[in-house]
Amino acid sequence: MPPKFFQIGFNKCGTTFIARLFDLNGIPAIHWAEGALADDIAYSRLTGRAPLQRWSRDTVAFTDMESVRFLNMPVIEAFKDYAFLDASFPDAVFLLNTRDVDDWVASRYLHWGGRYARSYAACLGVPLADLGDIWRQDWHDHIAGCRAHFAGRDRFLDIDIDRAAPEDYRDALAPWFDLPVLPKAPGAGVRQARKSYPERLQKMLQAPASDIRPDRRDKLAARLAGLARPARLTGRTGCPGDHALLLDLDLVRLTDSKGAAQPVTRGPDGRFYQDAGHFELLRTTSTANDIAQLTDTGRYWLDMRPACLTGSVQPAGGPVIAGLRRRGASDVFLWPAPWLHRIGNAGFPGAGIADDPPFDDRPDIAVWRGALSGYAQDPGAQDLHLRVEGALGDHPDAQTIRRSARWRFLKAHAGMAGTDLALRADGRTRRALKAAGLSVPMRDDAPQGRYAICLGRSDGDADFLPLANSHAVVLKEEDGWESFATGLCKPWRHYIPLASGGADLEARLDWARANPDECRRISGRARRICEGLADPAGRRAHLEQVLAAYRAATGQG
Missing domain, CATH: 3.40.50 (Rossmann fold)
Structure with missing residues (x-):
């Protein structure tokens, strides 16, 4: 060799x-x-x-x-x-x-x-x-x-x-x-x-830097910290659940729910490094670095999976920090999803969009692109135990795919006049659909329409915030999930609400087309929210307050 x-x-x-x-x-x-x-x-x-x-x-x-x-x-x-x-x-x-x-x-x-x-x-x-x-x-x-x-x-x-x-x-x-x-x-x-x-x-x-007034920064940080708190605290302070990992800054280690050390180590620069063979830890390691840049002490339970069911579908054994929770979940503190809310990310709020035409210069169409993600649905309810991604393996489960909200949305609305709706499918998804004998529109390109559709059951703000940061007006499905910024954005003020599954899409588009001035105002207010979220000093103040509230809830002062 x-x-x-x-x-x-x-x-x-x-x-x-x-x-x-x-x-x-x-x-x-x-x-x-x-x-x-x-x-x-x-x-x-x-x-x-x-x-x-x-x-x-x-x-x-x-x-x-x-x-x-x-x-x-x-x-x-x-x-x-x-x-x-x-x-x-x-x-x-x-x-x-x-x-x-x-x-x-x-x-x-x-x-x-x-x-x-x-x-x-x-x-x-x-x-x-x-x-x-x-x-x-x-x-x-x-x-x-x-x-x-x-x-x-x-x-x-x-x-x-x-x-x-x-x-x-x-x-x-x-x-x-x-x-x-x-x-x-x-x-x-x-x-x-x-x-x-x-x-x-x-x-x-030479691009102008964002200039956030100190009073606005303080108000926004306090509001975000308040929205991050759980709907209620149970008073328990133990391990939240099997999926949680414990970041112990006093002992400088990351362990699982049973106390086993994870392949993550802290370097002389104060940042955490992880073994490349454990990609599933990347969200958690990134969050550990977030926290370690704000404090050098404390114990923090983290559940940074794409969606946390602790405190809602699954009981919570104590407070946990997560990127996405069900509305009303107990003991779950919200943290910005590490995959999105970082400077440099294409969807980072306020980072600027290279090609973002004004509302009036966009074609009068509603656009959706997205992956098959989220959970399969039972008639009239949502089954939060069956993730659609699990049906896209070597032996795809056609029944589960058909029950997914996004699949149903495409089947119901693809081809509707004034829309451009399609799945943005990677190679794995294409192969799975072909093997299952299923077909929906699939395109990678996406025109910049006046109306941007945001479906739920994914990574929360990973879909919504990049759309809200543009000059389009967002039609957002209400799906019962909360991220760190969900409470800031109000229906009819920062986006046009869609019923579950987009059942009222046609009626909402009729309203939007009849009210272009209000659509421009909705889009402008959404971009202003994104500008505030992009302020590094405000983000730090917001997260410091979340950590303080978490420590108080876990008896750490």
Whole structure:
């Protein structure tokens, strides 16, 4: 087997080209893996284990080893751990890929429409405009460190991607890898896009910042903290339920309901890192980082599954922090869902939408796109024990899919005049529907209509807030779930309410079309709510009050 190969330059430096070079020649390579490579290396270094054990048996090449997530997780640039990787794989080949530093900074700023940079700045706690100087210094320090560490080593390659042709990679790697098939070099489209960098970057950095008055911030934080409190407290203070995990900041550990330690560790930077093999913990680890940035003491039970049934369908053994609860649930404190309410996320309120036409410039249609999610329904009631996602496996359950609220909505309304309603299905869903012999409209593109439909039974504000932050008016299904912001948004003031299953969709659209001025006002009030939610100082004040109330409810002062 050939030696291991590690690309140790920054992202936005041709990393995809390098990964494709190996792929095209049948050499097993893994690129980024949605941050899992970086997560594994960082966790392994902190815990003293060998890195990349999940992949090292079968994988040769590792590229883009970084993790910058749109939630409160540490920025991990594991390619900087070249000394650790060198010690762990002493025969490995290392490639430092570089380019013009100013072009690289601009490319990084504009990556993923600016969401990457916003997420990075939020994690460092610095203004967006400061990233340029930080990144340039980081660039020079890293390159100097690599060259000093590998000085005189024939298994260290240094390639400037601006000057290198595809053949140069093949020739440089020839002593260890047979790479006769070469990817195409970046074309004219890429070069043309680079010419637009300065103008796009200037527009991004000059975007006006939100300016929330202190009195408004304080009122909003207090109101959100009040809405986060449970409908009632039972007085119990034990483990809330089998699905809860305990974050103990005094002992600095995360355990399950039976006391078993979870694969999460705290780094010297004060942030929690997790084993990449446990993706199901990501919501909880992110919330642990939220809490650890607000306080350094206390014990907190967390249930950050997409939907928490504790205190409603399932009895609560004590207070718990969750991202979504049933209306009226006891002992459940609400927390912003980590998957959405973070700076950098595409749906983050107030982050700005690249293409958001005014209400009057949008086509006069109602649009819905969404996944098959939520729970299957019994006639006249909702079965909160049977999640639809469980019916989409290798042996799909057609009966459960047909009972899902979203399936019924599409079957009832798809093709209705003045609407564009379709399932946004991933490959797994498409395969499941085909195997089950089921069919509904499926499209990935979505026109920006005047009326945006938000169906419930999903991740709560993960659907609603991005729509409310646009110039469309939202028609929102009332489904009995509450998130941290649900109580702020009122029917007919911030959205147009829809009955369960969208049974009154036609009547609601008739009203909206007859009242365009009020629709514009509803949309404007919803965007103002989103602006307040996007204020970092207000978010901190709100969450500090939630934690104080939780500690009081659990006898922690």
